[in-house]
Amino acid sequence: MADKRERDEISGTETTGHEWDGLRELDTPLPRWWLYVFYATILASVVYWVLMPAWPLANGYTTGILNWSDRDNVRAEVQQLEASRLPMFERLGQASVTDIAADPDLQEFARAAGASVFGDYCRTCHGAGGAGAPGFPVLADDVWTWGGTLADIERTLRVGIRSDHPETRMSQMPAYGRDNLLSAAQIGDVTEYVISVSAARERLSPDPAAAARGAIVYQEQCSLCHGPSGAGDRTQGAPSLLDDVWVYGGSREEIRRQVELGRGGVMPAWEARFDAGTIRALAYYVHEMGGGEPDAPPPPLPEATPAAATAPAQ
Amino acid sequence: MNKVTLIDRRDDDHAIDAHAVNSREFRALYKKREQIYPKLAHGVFRNLKWAAMAVLLAIYYLTPWIRWDRGVGRPDQAVLIDFEGRRFYFFFIELWPQEVYYITGLLILASLGIFLSSALFGRVWCGYACPQTVWTDLYIYVERAIEGDRNERMRLDKAPWSFGKAAKKASKHAIWLLIAAVTGGAWVFYFGDAPTLFREIFAGEASVPVYLFIGVLTFTTYALAGTMREQVCTYMCPWPRIQAAMIDKDALSVTYRVDRGEPRGAHKKGESWDGRGDCIDCRQCVAVCPQGIDIRDGDQLECINCALCIDACDDIMRRVGRPTGLIAYDSYANLERREAGKAMRYRLIRPRTILYGALMAVVGVAMIYGLATRQTLDLNVIRDRSPPFVRLADGSIRNDYDVKVINMSPAPRQIRIELSGLDGARLQAPRLSSDGAIAAVAQADGVTNVRVHVVARNDVGEGSHDLVFTVRDTQSGASAESASAFLAGERR
Numbered sequence: 001m002a003d004k005r006e007r008d009e010i011s012g013t014e015t016t017g018h019e020w021d022g023l024r025e026l027d028t029p030l031p032r033w034w035l036y037v038f039y040a041t042i043l044a045s046v047v048y049w050v051l052m053p054a055w056p057l058a059n060g061y062t063t064g065i066l067n068w069s070d071r072d073n074v075r076a077e078v079q080q081l082e083a084s085r086l087p088m089f090e091r092l093g094q095a096s097v098t099d100i101a102a103d104p105d106l107q108e109f110a111r112a113a114g115a116s117v118f119g120d121y122c123r124t125c126h127g128a129g130g131a132g133a134p135g136f137p138v139l140a141d142d143v144w145t146w147g148g149t150l151a152d153i154e155r156t157l158r159v160g161i162r163s164d165h166p167e168t169r170m171s172q173m174p175a176y177g178r179d180n181l182l183s184a185a186q187i188g189d190v191t192e193y194v195i196s197v198s199a200a201r202e203r204l205s206p207d208p209a210a211a212a213r214g215a216i217v218y219q220e221q222c223s224l225c226h227g228p229s230g231a232g233d234r235t236q237g238a239p240s241l242l243d244d245v246w247v248y249g250g251s252r253e254e255i256r257r258q259v260e261l262g263r264g265g266v267m268p269a270w271e272a273r274f275d276a277g278t279i280r281a282l283a284y285y286v287h288e289m290g291g292g293e294p295d296a297p298p299p300p301l302p303e304a305t306p307a308a309a310t311a312p313a314q
Numbered sequence: 315m316n317k318v319t320l321i322d323r324r325d326d327d328h329a330i331d332a333h334a335v336n337s338r339e340f341r342a343l344y345k346k347r348e349q350i351y352p353k354l355a356h357g358v359f360r361n362l363k364w365a366a367m368a369v370l371l372a373i374y375y376l377t378p379w380i381r382w383d384r385g386v387g388r389p390d391q392a393v394l395i396d397f398e399g400r401r402f403y404f405f406f407i408e409l410w411p412q413e414v415y416y417i418t419g420l421l422i423l424a425s426l427g428i429f430l431s432s433a434l435f436g437r438v439w440c441g442y443a444c445p446q447t448v449w450t451d452l453y454i455y456v457e458r459a460i461e462g463d464r465n466e467r468m469r470l471d472k473a474p475w476s477f478g479k480a481a482k483k484a485s486k487h488a489i490w491l492l493i494a495a496v497t498g499g500a501w502v503f504y505f506g507d508a509p510t511l512f513r514e515i516f517a518g519e520a521s522v523p524v525y526l527f528i529g530v531l532t533f534t535t536y537a538l539a540g541t542m543r544e545q546v547c548t549y550m551c552p553w554p555r556i557q558a559a560m561i562d563k564d565a566l567s568v569t570y571r572v573d574r575g576e577p578r579g580a581h582k583k584g585e586s587w588d589g590r591g592d593c594i595d596c597r598q599c600v601a602v603c604p605q606g607i608d609i610r611d612g613d614q615l616e617c618i619n620c621a622l623c624i625d626a627c628d629d630i631m632r633r634v635g636r637p638t639g640l641i642a643y644d645s646y647a648n649l650e651r652r653e654a655g656k657a658m659r660y661r662l663i664r665p666r667t668i669l670y671g672a673l674m675a676v677v678g679v680a681m682i683y684g685l686a687t688r689q690t691l692d693l694n695v696i697r698d699r700s701p702p703f704v705r706l707a708d709g710s711i712r713n714d715y716d717v718k719v720i721n722m723s724p725a726p727r728q729i730r731i732e733l734s735g736l737d738g739a740r741l742q743a744p745r746l747s748s749d750g751a752i753a754a755v756a757q758a759d760g761v762t763n764v765r766v767h768v769v770a771r772n773d774v775g776e777g778s779h780d781l782v783f784t785v786r787d788t789q790s791g792a793s794a795e796s797a798s799a800f801l802a803g804e805r806r
Contacts, residue, residue, distance in 0.1 A: 011344040127701065131700050138705075199709050243707035243709075245706075245707060289714075290704060
C-alpha cells in the first residue's frame with residue numbers, strides 16, 4: 001500500500017515495505033538507460049516484423065516488405081561463385097598437357113577444384129587421398145589397370161568402366177569357378193602359378209608342383225588378356241600379375257576367390273555430369289596423387305642443371 | 315571594468331570557493347557524480363602537459379601517414395597491421411603471425427617501463443601519457459575555449475536554458491564528436507593503407523567493419539573523455555590499485571608538504587608568518603584539480619599526479635612571497651628526513667630502479683638480437699594421413715608430404731629440399747636434381763607448398779620411422795630443418 005511505503009534515509013530510495021529479522025530491502029528502480037534500451041528493443045522488434053520475414057501463417061509466412069530471403073541470397077551467391085570460376089574451368093578444359101605443365105595458376109586451380117570434386121563424388125569408393133578399398137583400386141599408387149597418364153585417367157573418368165557409356169572401358173574376367181569353367185584343382189594350381197610369378201611369392205611361398213601344373217592352365221586360359229608373362233595389358237584392362245598389388249585382396253584365399261568369381265567393379269561415366277574443365281581438374285588431381293605417369297618428358301629444371309631433370313624414379 | 319574587479323579581488327584575497335567533490339568528506343556511496351570544473355593552471359607542469367599532449371596526439375594521428383618504401387607491390391605504410399595479408403610492418407621490421415612473441419617482448423618492456431617510471435616519479439604515466447588523461451585534457455581545452463574557465467562554466471551550467479547556452483553546449487559537443495570521430499578514424503588507418511582508406515571512407519566505399527570501428531571508437535572517445543573523465547580513473551582503471559604497489563618510500567609523487575603547510579589558515583597581507591604554516595587555504599589546488607580531490611588530504615587513489623596543483627600553489631606562493639614547492643614532487647623518505655631535521659635527498663638510483671633498468675636492458679637486447687639474427691627461411695612439414703602409406707608396384711613404400719617452405723625475405727629464393735635420417739629412403743618428385751634433392755623456387759615473402767613423395771625400401775619395417783627434411787637456400791646456404799615421420803604398415 002502506498003501509505004506503507006517508506007523511504008530509505010541514506011539512499012533516498014523506497015523500500016519494498018517488507019522486513020526480515022530487521023533487514024529491509026531497497027526497491028531500487030531500474031536504471032533509466034536500461035529501461036530505455038528495453039523499450040527500444042521492443043520498438044525494434046515491431047520494426048523487424050514489418051521489414052523482415054517474421055510470423056508463420058497457415059500456408060507460408062509474412063515475408064516483410066524487404067522481401068529478405070536467405071535461401072535466395074545463398075542461391076545468388078552460389079551462382080556468382082560459379083560464374084566467377086567458369087572462365088578458369090573453360091581454360092582448363094581447353095588446355096593441353098603442356099599448357100598445364102607451363103602454367104602454375106592453372107595447376108593450382110586444377111588441384112583445388114579436383115580435390116573438391118573428388119571429395120564429393122569419388123571419395124566414397126576410392127577413399128580420401130585415393131587410399132582405395134577392397135574392390136576399389138588405390139589411386140595414389142603407381143599401379144594402373146587402364147593407364148596412368150593424364151590422358152588415360154581423363155578418358156577413364158569420361159567413359160567410366162563397365163558403365164552405360166557407349167565407349168566405356170570394358171573388360172570381363174570369366175568366373176572360372178562359379179561358371180564351372182575350371183575344376184577346383186585347376187583353380188588351385190593356377191592360383192599357385194599366379195603367386196609364383198608375382199612379387200607376392202616371397203611372403204606366400206607357392207607350391208612349385210602346383211605352380212608348374214597351373215602354368216599350363218594359365219597359358220590356355222589367362223595369357224590372352226594378362227599376357228604370356230603375366231605383365232597384363234592396359235589396352236584390355238587386364239591388370240599386371242607381376243606386382244604385389246591386388247584390387248580384391250592379396251592373400252592366397254582372396255587371389256583364388258578372384259579366379260573363381262572374376263569380379264569386376266563398375267565406375268560411372270562422368271562425361272554427362274561434368275564439363276570438360278571439371279573432368280580435367282579431377283584427372284589432374286588423381287594424376288598428382290603420386291603415381292601418375294608422364295604424358296610427355298617433364299620440362300627442364302628451373303636451376304642450371306637440366307641434365308638432372310629425370311622424372312619419377314620408380 | 316568587471317574584469318578588473320575580478321582580478322582585484324583575487325589579488326586581495328587568493329581564496330576561491332572550491333570544494334573537492336571527490337574528497338573523503340564529500341564522498342557518499344549513493345551520491346550522484348558531481349561535475350568537476352577544473353580551473354586553468356599556468357606553470358611549468360601545465361606547459362609540460364601541453365607539450366606531452368601535442369607530441370602524443372601527433373604520434374597517434376600522424377603515424378599512419380608516414381610512408382616507407384618496401385619495393386614494388388608491397389605496402390608502403392611505415393606502421394601497418396595487415397590482418398588480411400597477415401603481416402605486421404613497423405618501419406624496417408616485418409613480422410609474421412608466428413613471430414607474435416616479439417609483441418610479448420614489447421609488452422614486457424612496456425610493463426617494466428611503467429614499473430620503472432613509477433619507482434622514479436610515481437604515477438607519471440597517469441598524469442601525462444595515459445590516453446584517458448591526454449584526451450580528457452584536450453576535451454577540457456575545447457570546453458574552456460567555448461564556455462570559459464571554471465567560474466564561467468559553473469555559472470553557465472546553473473543558468474536557465476537560453477539560446478546562447480544552447481549554442482555553446484551544441485558547439486562544444488559538436489567539436490567533441492568531431493575529435494572523437496577523427497580519433498576513431500585514425501585508429502582504422504593503422505590497419506589499412508591510410509590514403510586509400512581515407513578516400514574510401516568519404517566515398518562510402520569502405521567496408522562495414524571500418525565504419526563500425528570508427529563508430530565504436532567515436533563513441534568511446536566521446537564518452538570517456540567528454541562525460542566520464544575522472545570516473546574512468548577512479549572506478550574503471552585497475553592501474554591505480556596496482557601502481558600503489560610499485561611505489562616505495564623514495565618514489566617521487568605529487569605531495570603536499572604537510573610539515574611546511576600546517577597549520578593552515580587565511581593570511582592577510584602584512585601579517586606575520588610566525589607560528590603558522592605556509593598554506594593559506596586558498597583552495598587553488600582544489601580548483602585546478604581535474605580529479606576533484608584535495609591534494610592536502612595526502613596520497614589518494616583518485617590522484618593521477620598531473621601536478622597541476624603544483625603550478626597553482628607555486629603561483630600563489632610567489633604572490634604571497636613565500637618559497638615555492640609547498641606542493642611538489644616529493645617522497646615519504648624526505649618527509650621523514652625533514653621531520654628528523656636532516657637534509658632532503660632524492661634517491662633516483664636505488665636497487666629497485668637499477669633492477670628495472672637492467673631488466674629492460676636485458677629484454678631490449680634480447681629483442682634486438684632476435685630481430686637482427688631473425689631466420690627468414692623456415693619449413694613446416696605436413697604428412698598426408700590418408701592414405702597413411704602407399705605400396706608401389708615394386709613393393710617399396712611411399713609416404714606423401716606437403717612441405718610448406720616459408721620465405722620471409724622480399725626476394726624469391728632458389729631452394730633445395732633434402733631428406734635425411736632414414737636409411738634407403740629417397741625423395742621422389744617430378745623435379746629432382748642429380749643428388750636426389752628437390753629443387754624449387756620459394757616465392758618472395760610467402761609460403762610455397764611443395765608436394766613431396768618419399769619412397770622407402772620394402773624392408774623398411776612396420777611402424778613409424780623418424781626422418782628429417784632440410785630446406786636450403788642454394789645461394790646463401792641458409793637452412794632450416796623439420797622432423798617428421800615415415801609410416802609403414804602391414805599389407806592389406
